[in-house]
Amino acid sequence: MAEEKDSEGTEALVAELHKKIKEAFEVFDHESNNTVDVREIGTIIRSLGCCPTEGELHDFIAEEREMLLGCLLPGVEEEEPTGYIRFEKFIPVMTRVLVERRYRPIAEDVLLRAFEVLDPTKRGFLTKDELVKYMTEEGEPFSQEEMEEMLSAAIDPESNTINYRDYITMMVIDEN
Structure with missing residues (x-):
């Protein structure tokens, strides 16, 4: 049964x-x-x-x-x-x-720790220039198209920064 x-x-x-x-x-x-x-x-x-x-x-x-x-x-x-x-x-x-649940998204806490490594002074944000540098020069580099797409979603146009906690919350997939 x-x-x-x-x-x-x-x-x-x-x-x-x-x-x-x-x-x-x-x-x-x-x-x-x-x-x-x-x-x-x-x-x-x-x-x-x-x-x-x-x-x-x-x-x-x-x-x-x-x-x-x-x-x-x-x-x-x-x-x-x-x-x-x-x-x-x-x-x-x-x-x-x-x-098999392959290629699952990275957990929110792991993403936060990664951003915090890039922000050693714990400001809670990265500048657009910092973000572009990290995303195009470190690890698996973003393409120009990927970079533009990310910037359009992540950067606050007034401050020209990314508040990474807000960005993580926006991009994390709810699996429940």
């Missing part, structure tokens, strides 16, 4: 995940032919609440090469994958990612 209920719950969860994956996939299926450009996979994965880094995304595509890239239409190249991924090949891979 309990196994039956558990099975029904799992089936309902998978059905809900499939619906979400399909909706996200369809946004990028511009030809309405159940395919998307492989370069859109990161955006699709992130739109589903996962937060892989570019390195993790590259590894994901490499790991799933047999499932994903093996089913691409012609045009796959080694360094910069091009081609199209079919929905029926993507859905089992993405379902597994979501069920």
Whole structure:
């Protein structure tokens, strides 16, 4: 009896995940032919609440090469994958990612500690110039487009600073 209920719950969860994956996939299926450009996979994965880094995304595509890239239409190249991924090949891979809760967002307290390291005098903010320097010169650098997007959401135009506590609260995903 309990196994039956558990099975029904799992089936309902998978059905809900499939619906979400399909909706996200369809946004990028511009030809309405159940395919998307492989370069859109990161955006699709992130739109589903996962937060892989570019390195993790590259590894994901490499790991799933047999499932994903093996089913691409012609045009796959080694360094910069091009081609199209079919929905029926993507859905089992993405379902597994979501069920396994891979690429979860960083916890709020970890983000706060990271910002505090960048703010040793504990002002509670970073200037725009400081933020740009850290995001483009340290670790995995942001692209110009990513930097502009972050700045538009994070910087207070009056003070030209980012109050990182407010920014963290705004960007943290509620997983409940």
